[in-house]
Amino acid sequence: xxxxxxxxxxxxxxREEKNPKIINxxxxxxxxxxxxxxxxxxxxxxNDNRRIPPLILGHEISGTIDKGKxxxxxxxxxxxxxxxxxxxxxxxxEHLCGKRIILGMNKPIERQGGFxxxxxxxxxxxxxxxxxxxxxxxxxxxxxxxxxxAVELGEKEIFKDFKNIKALIIGGGAIGLLSGLILSKVKKxxxxxxxxxxxxxxxxxxxxxxxxxxxxxxxxxxxxxxDIVFDTVGLEITRQQAIKAIKPGGIxxxxxxxxxxxxxDFRKAxxxxxxxxGTYCYTNKDFExxxxxxxxxxxxxxxxxxxxELKDGSSAFKQIHNGSCAAPKIxxxx
Amino acid sequence: xxxxxxxxxxxxxxREEKNPKIINxxxxxxxxxxxxxxxxxxxxxxNDNRRIPPLILGHEISGTIDKGKxxxxxxxxxxxxxxxxxxxxxxxxEHLCGKRIILGMNKPIERQGGFxxxxxxxxxxxxxxxxxxxxxxxxxxxxxxxxxxAVELGEKEIFKDFKNIKALIIGGGAIGLLSGLILSKVKKxxxxxxxxxxxxxxxxxxxxxxxxxxxxxxxxxxxxxxDIVFDTVGLEITRQQAIKAIKPGGIxxxxxxxxxxxxxDFRKAxxxxxxxxGTYCYTNKDFExxxxxxxxxxxxxxxxxxxxELKDGSSAFKQIHNGSCAAPKIxxxx
Numbered sequence: 001x002x003x004x005x006x007x008x009x010x011x012x013x014x015r016e017e018k019n020p021k022i023i024n025x026x027x028x029x030x031x032x033x034x035x036x037x038x039x040x041x042x043x044x045x046x047n048d049n050r051r052i053p054p055l056i057l058g059h060e061i062s063g064t065i066d067k068g069k070x071x072x073x074x075x076x077x078x079x080x081x082x083x084x085x086x087x088x089x090x091x092x093x094e095h096l097c098g099k100r101i102i103l104g105m106n107k108p109i110e111r112q113g114g115f116x117x118x119x120x121x122x123x124x125x126x127x128x129x130x131x132x133x134x135x136x137x138x139x140x141x142x143x144x145x146x147x148x149x150a151v152e153l154g155e156k157e158i159f160k161d162f163k164n165i166k167a168l169i170i171g172g173g174a175i176g177l178l179s180g181l182i183l184s185k186v187k188k189x190x191x192x193x194x195x196x197x198x199x200x201x202x203x204x205x206x207x208x209x210x211x212x213x214x215x216x217x218x219x220x221x222x223x224x225x226x227d228i229v230f231d232t233v234g235l236e237i238t239r240q241q242a243i244k245a246i247k248p249g250g251i252x253x254x255x256x257x258x259x260x261x262x263x264x265d266f267r268k269a270x271x272x273x274x275x276x277x278g279t280y281c282y283t284n285k286d287f288e289x290x291x292x293x294x295x296x297x298x299x300x301x302x303x304x305x306x307x308x309e310l311k312d313g314s315s316a317f318k319q320i321h322n323g324s325c326a327a328p329k330i331x332x333x334x
Numbered sequence: 335x336x337x338x339x340x341x342x343x344x345x346x347x348x349r350e351e352k353n354p355k356i357i358n359x360x361x362x363x364x365x366x367x368x369x370x371x372x373x374x375x376x377x378x379x380x381n382d383n384r385r386i387p388p389l390i391l392g393h394e395i396s397g398t399i400d401k402g403k404x405x406x407x408x409x410x411x412x413x414x415x416x417x418x419x420x421x422x423x424x425x426x427x428e429h430l431c432g433k434r435i436i437l438g439m440n441k442p443i444e445r446q447g448g449f450x451x452x453x454x455x456x457x458x459x460x461x462x463x464x465x466x467x468x469x470x471x472x473x474x475x476x477x478x479x480x481x482x483x484a485v486e487l488g489e490k491e492i493f494k495d496f497k498n499i500k501a502l503i504i505g506g507g508a509i510g511l512l513s514g515l516i517l518s519k520v521k522k523x524x525x526x527x528x529x530x531x532x533x534x535x536x537x538x539x540x541x542x543x544x545x546x547x548x549x550x551x552x553x554x555x556x557x558x559x560x561d562i563v564f565d566t567v568g569l570e571i572t573r574q575q576a577i578k579a580i581k582p583g584g585i586x587x588x589x590x591x592x593x594x595x596x597x598x599d600f601r602k603a604x605x606x607x608x609x610x611x612g613t614y615c616y617t618n619k620d621f622e623x624x625x626x627x628x629x630x631x632x633x634x635x636x637x638x639x640x641x642x643e644l645k646d647g648s649s650a651f652k653q654i655h656n657g658s659c660a661a662p663k664i665x666x667x668x
Contacts, residue, residue: 088583091493096582096607159425234600248430249422260601266568267594269612273430276610278603 027068361402
């Protein structure tokens with residue numbers, strides 16, 4: 001099969017690879033569309049010790065079952081593979097399973113990803129494509145589930161009416177925009193601010209999201225002002241912006257992970273009783289809720305997604321890397 | 335009046351000071367007992383920009399009303415003075431009030447503390463001493479309220495039966511021991527571990543608390559093992575121990591504030607969905623619940639408290655500073 005293979009830092013090669021083999025309880029999916037995630041970018045920059053070259057990246061995947069019990073069905077994949085038996089899995093917190101693996105990773109266990117013609121996946125990670133959802137757009141379900149999970153972790157913590165909160169989203173990438181769309185269109189939050197240093201990105205976000213879209217030095221980012229801050233970037237500097245902007249008793253939801261450590265103002269976190277929540281992926285239930293949100297067209301038009309051919313994947317990664325692409329999401333079509 | 339005055343870094347002088355004056359809505363309390371808190375120690379070390387010498391420290395106070403509407407009554411003081419009108423105060427989160435001040439602080443507003451013969455206090459911060467509680471021991475109510483608030487913030491977050499959690503407490507001072515006693519005796523938690531580098535302290539804690547009491551390098555502090563970690567110290571190194579020891583999906587409750595900033599493992603916090611909660615003081619309701627717990631003798635004997643005369647306060651601070659005092663709490667008697 002053809003595949004886009006991550007072969008070294010900032011190096012992707014479109015080449016022939018062996019087809020995946022079917023095993024019991026799994027299916028082979030002929031991939032239609034596969035989105036580029038921020039975590040694929042971290043791997044591309046050599047910053048992810050779970051993704052070591054050579055490896056086929058990609059875990060936001062739609063397609064058609066080629067081999068397996070649902071052969072012929074159009075599907076969306078939940079790429080988070082969990083044991084189904086541990087304490088976390090049995091209480092519906094599958095995303096915390098100690099044995100979890102995700103498509104497009106090879107440490108500690110190899111699972112080739114979706115930037116290829118075919119991919120293998122356990123049957124219980126397969127969801128039927130909702131009729132109202134275009135198979136090209138469908139990979140957006142995965143980052144939407146990440147954003148929904150993050151928003152609902154915040155919603156659970158907030159001690160006031162969620163509609164009336166002041167929310168700040170740091171980062172205008174897919175997770176930032178999707179978090180904003182969920183806050184605004186699903187949760188009906190009235191005061192959303194989104195911040196990004198890339199003006200092109202802010203312009204794109206503004207077209208689709210009813211929010212103040214501002215640069216990081218904007219006067220709109222008032223200290224001690226926001227009930228909730230979503231850090232979808234995860235740099236030391238964005239965490240510092242989050243802790244400055246948050247109100248006493250407020251919630252910081254930490255979704256991005258660009259810089260894994262760094263200094264933080266624990267004084268304010270303590271004296272102002274800030275709750276800082278790390279968030280990772282989504283539960284199976286979140287994934288199902290996401291498909292319903294998308295099939296009901298709750299997030300509006302998804303015209304902010306751009307598409308490229310798989311064979312042009314290397315240049316798509318380069319465009320994201322150098323900031324020349326304004327789109328919050330690029331999906332590769334196979 | 336006689337008072338113990340903080341006059342400079344590691345310098346306390348027992349000397350004559352002016353008596354406080356009564357104002358409308360307030361009372362003057364003749365102090366009986368006044369506890370030394372970790373935050374008084376931070377001030378003593380010059381590490382608290384809210385407590386600038388010269389200042390009478392002390393905010394854990396019992397006594398008798400000398401002047402005011404309840405003259406003659408034996409009382410315990412809630413030292414956290416709040417506006418009573420803001421959004422936080424009106425929803426019962428008085429501890430987050432933007433105008434809050436605490437006895438024994440002078441920045442931004444001066445309120446002399448309880449290491450003196452007399453102290454002034456608003457009437458609504460005064461609680462009648464429960465009959466079963468000794469006026470000497472009564473200042474313990476304040477740190478007990480801090481511990482109760484912290485434990486209950488954790489209890490609210492935990493997604494399993496609180497009795498069956500594995501809890502780690504970092505620090506065997508008053509807040510550590512009180513958090514342990516509340517977990518064990520009030521919340522009926524079965525698996526509590528307390529860690530402190532001071533063997534004398536561990537010995538004291540072991541006498542009163544049904545917990546594993548261990549040194550920081552103990553093999554009992556297993557990585558990814560504890561459902562909840564209480565960091566009552568707040569050093570960079572204790573926060574690092576907390577994030578190592580916590581289980582996926584677990585809760586870190588950050589009560590101590592020795593080092594206000596420092597590096598932290600945001601990678602684990604994110605990928606393992608850790609909730610980090612800063613906690614400060616207590617609500618009025620927490621303070622009332624605490625008086626009930628203490629008057630019902632729920633925490634057992636309080637023989638781990640040591641007593642000194644106010645005039646010997648300077649040497650008590652020195653003993654705490656150089657680690658020669660094993661007692662988790664010293665109360666000064668006036």
